[in-house]
Amino acid sequence: MLTLVSRVLLAAALAVPSPDGLSQSLDPRQEQATGPAVLEAGHVDVGPRYRDGAWTVQIHDDERVPPVWRSPDDAVIRVRDAARQAIPDDPAYRFLGEAPGTSVHVLPQTQQEGVVWLGWNTQDPGVLEHAGRGVTMNLRGVHGPGRLTVFLQSGTLGAPQVLWSTDTAYPQALWVDRNTHTHANWVFGRPGVYLVALDVTAELAGGGTATASATLRFAVGDATDPDQARAAALTLPPASPSPAAAAVAGGDAVPGWLAVLLGLAAVLLVALLIGVAVRGAAVRRRAERERGAA
Known part of the structure; x- marks a missing residue:
C-alpha cells in the first residue's frame, strides 16, 4: 500500500491536466507503419484517419521519430507496473468501484515518465478535410480481468467526468469535435489482457456518415505478455446489453x-x-x- 504522500501525488496526477502538449498539427505525409509494435512509453493517440477514400481507426505513435500511424491490430499498448497507483481515500473516486488503497494501473491524464500517455485526436489532415463538425466514438465492449474506467478531471478541485466505464451498459457514445486533441485517465482494475472495441462515426462535410471499427489491445502489468494481447480475439453480440456480454473467442463463450x-x-x-x-x-x-x- 502506498503512503499518504503517494496517494496525494496520485490525486494530483489524476486531476491536473497538462498545461501544454495538447496543441499539435499532424503532417499529411506521415507514414503507415506495418508489423508488430509494443507501445509502452511516450505519446500515443487513437483517432480516425481518412486516406485513399477509406475511413479507419488508427493509433498515432508520436514516440517514433518521425511519428507514424499504426493499425490497432499490430500495436499493443503495454501498461507497465510503473503505472501502478493506489486508489485515494477520497469519496470523489468511489466511481472507480475499488476500495481506497487498492493498487490499480493508471495511464494518467498528465504525461508521466516511463508510462504511455494515451489520448485521442481528430486531427488527421484527411479528417480535417472531409469530416463535418466532429465524430462520435462509441465504446462497444470491453473484455478484461477487471474494471476499465476512462475519465477526465479539470484541476485539483474539479469533479471527475466519467467518459467510459465497464460498469455501464454498452454502447457508450462520446462526441469529439473536429480538430480535437484530448488526454484522459485510463484506470485498469486488474493486471491482464484488455480488449477494447471502438466504433468511430464521422459526420461528413458533404453529407452522410462514415463508420470505422477497431479493437484496442492492452497488456496490463509487467507479467502480461504483449503477444497474448495481440493474438486475442474479441467477439461481441450484435447489441451488447451489459458489460458481461463481451467475451474473448474460445474463452468465456x-x-x-x-x-x-x-x-x-x-x-x-x-x-x-x-x-x-x-x-x-x-x-x-x-x-x-x-x-x-x-
Missing part, C-alpha cells in the same frame, strides 16, 4: 453443442407444459359433464 442442448431442453419443457395444460383442461370438461348429467 458458451460452447455451440451446449447451446444446442439448452435450446432443445427449452423446447421440450414448453411442449411438456402445453401437454399438461391440455390434459388438465380435458379433465375439467369431463368432470363438468359428469356433474351436469348427475
Whole structure:
C-alpha cells in the first residue's frame, strides 16, 4: 500500500491536466507503419484517419521519430507496473468501484515518465478535410480481468467526468469535435489482457456518415505478455446489453453443442407444459359433464 504522500501525488496526477502538449498539427505525409509494435512509453493517440477514400481507426505513435500511424491490430499498448497507483481515500473516486488503497494501473491524464500517455485526436489532415463538425466514438465492449474506467478531471478541485466505464451498459457514445486533441485517465482494475472495441462515426462535410471499427489491445502489468494481447480475439453480440456480454473467442463463450442442448431442453419443457395444460383442461370438461348429467 502506498503512503499518504503517494496517494496525494496520485490525486494530483489524476486531476491536473497538462498545461501544454495538447496543441499539435499532424503532417499529411506521415507514414503507415506495418508489423508488430509494443507501445509502452511516450505519446500515443487513437483517432480516425481518412486516406485513399477509406475511413479507419488508427493509433498515432508520436514516440517514433518521425511519428507514424499504426493499425490497432499490430500495436499493443503495454501498461507497465510503473503505472501502478493506489486508489485515494477520497469519496470523489468511489466511481472507480475499488476500495481506497487498492493498487490499480493508471495511464494518467498528465504525461508521466516511463508510462504511455494515451489520448485521442481528430486531427488527421484527411479528417480535417472531409469530416463535418466532429465524430462520435462509441465504446462497444470491453473484455478484461477487471474494471476499465476512462475519465477526465479539470484541476485539483474539479469533479471527475466519467467518459467510459465497464460498469455501464454498452454502447457508450462520446462526441469529439473536429480538430480535437484530448488526454484522459485510463484506470485498469486488474493486471491482464484488455480488449477494447471502438466504433468511430464521422459526420461528413458533404453529407452522410462514415463508420470505422477497431479493437484496442492492452497488456496490463509487467507479467502480461504483449503477444497474448495481440493474438486475442474479441467477439461481441450484435447489441451488447451489459458489460458481461463481451467475451474473448474460445474463452468465456458458451460452447455451440451446449447451446444446442439448452435450446432443445427449452423446447421440450414448453411442449411438456402445453401437454399438461391440455390434459388438465380435458379433465375439467369431463368432470363438468359428469356433474351436469348427475
